[in-house]
Amino acid sequence: MVTIKDIARKLNLSYSTVSRALNSSSLVNDKTMRVIKEEAERMGYMPNALARGLVLQKSGIIGMIIPDITNPFFPALARGAEDAALARGYNLLVCNSDWNIALETRHVKLIEEKKVDGLILASINLQNEYLEKVIEREYPLVFVSRLYPGVNVSFVGVDTEYGGYLAGRHLAGLGHRKVAFVGGSFNVRSVQGRYKGFIKALAEYGIEFDKSLAIEGEFNIESGYQKVLTLLKERTDITGIFAANDLVAVGIIRAARELGYSIPGDLSIIGYDDIFLSSLPGIELTTIFQEKRRMGELAVKLLLDEINGKKHLKKKKKRIILTPRLIVRKTTGPSK
Amino acid sequence: MVTIKDIARKLNLSYSTVSRALNSSSLVNDKTMRVIKEEAERMGYMPNALARGLVLQKSGIIGMIIPDITNPFFPALARGAEDAALARGYNLLVCNSDWNIALETRHVKLIEEKKVDGLILASINLQNEYLEKVIEREYPLVFVSRLYPGVNVSFVGVDTEYGGYLAGRHLAGLGHRKVAFVGGSFNVRSVQGRYKGFIKALAEYGIEFDKSLAIEGEFNIESGYQKVLTLLKERTDITGIFAANDLVAVGIIRAARELGYSIPGDLSIIGYDDIFLSSLPGIELTTIFQEKRRMGELAVKLLLDEINGKKHLKKKKKRIILTPRLIVRKTTGPSK
């Protein structure tokens, strides 16, 4: 491996000069600078980020923890974050926590040892003692999509209540009066928001939501399928369903078709997220769109501002709330 | 930040002893070891991977370059790799190259500076001069899914020719004789393999493939859609299509439905990859399955064996070829 010292020896210069030249310091003669850079190029010099990081106390890496890159919601988020990071010379280290606190903790520790310059969390919202210590330490941190309860941290998210409101208004506007909400876990903040907005919209149309039609479940296809299979057998009066996310909605579609429902003829379904697969032929799900890629970008921007910003900015926590949008496709229609 | 020196001072020990204790060296008294570890815990000590990496000449990170995490083929691959890496105490740094050589090069450089202990490439197959230098340097490297042409490197992949063969046999076995192959770029090795195997299977059924029915395109939905929209208008005799991957297949489905074809009644379609969305209700694509997650795991395993293995193993390049499998769903049926 060729180091700064090697270049210095070759050129009969001190290695501080070489170091300065390679960092384009203004304190070094233009000509020597050129010579040094050329020689560095020729010798195939490559800075050692480990050594540099050790003295500068930073790694040039930012960490990101998500539940599962295999879940279609997260690739876009991660991609947005990576692009923004790369644009400012940082690498992005993405870790999967599987919605598991122990694993999340393990990742945070491992990642901290790597001296990542900051951390983006799109992970869990459950209590994580270790994470709270990290927050107290004033480690640069940005939460995305899900806000950690009860602490003052930077955040990039979406107005979930408005998202739910859009869904409710759409369904009610089509004349649906017997509607269900099929969720993931109701402990999750963003689900609570969607639910609240949904009910609010219904109320505006004079519909009182039947609370027994709020079905708790998980955030995946299988859960949506199972819950609605049961639901539709018991309640044949339902004409519209709002799913907590698109994965759940896809499960609902499957269940409904299996029971012989035509969509949207007999049953309207609206999802949430607008993930990649929702626009596919044969699915074409009506849903609430959120800018996943942009959220990733903004999270990195916020984080880097916090890291590199003036000192008085560092303690300033920021929040960015994006506005979701209704996307009408083919799984919703007028009520019979 | 609390360092080894802090602990040493507090305990009136030399920091070599502390370092040894924290690494559970057998050269240190059991009792002092316990004391040291407890004190480290109490003070909230956390090793500095930068410093350790500098002296050990390794970072505990392995790099992975993929085209785009947003493309449904790659999340599973990345996830498999991350799990395997984590299991052995490594972090995985994933970078997106967008099928762009300049970007790929930039990533490789940035990643190398970070002193990643090895590199997994699932990226491009085009000539990349810089990458060739890296290969020459004997940097630990594993190629996944796509093999870089003409060099002796470790590789984890799938028997693409057999995959194509399975597709051909399935279609021909259902009685289809007028079939098309709708591809991504034909320069790509794995596509060539699929094509070759496909034709071979047809030949076994006495079908001579009409070469004008091999349509080149890109690896995405839009391309599949456009190509087949044109194709089906010109050639109404086609009853089966083999798509270079599932994304293309989805585009084909859309085009066919738009033209009023019933699937599989009028037209059978078979894809390749079995990505997440292929099993969804409304799609249910017949396809060739490859173990993406497992490929990621194996790539990491190979790489770490190469890195940590005995010296005589280091130069030994290995190749693992997985066997694909036919998954029959609802887009293929008997020919009319």
Next chain:
DNA sequence: TTGTACGCGTTATCAT
């Protein structure tokens, strides 16, 4: 404008 010397936190090689 350039050079000298120190420190970043850790491990490894000598001693003791």
Next chain:
DNA sequence: ATGATAACGCGTACAA
């Protein structure tokens, strides 16, 4: 079993 010290490669305060 423990300690002193040198190294890893780099940036920078200070001196020249």
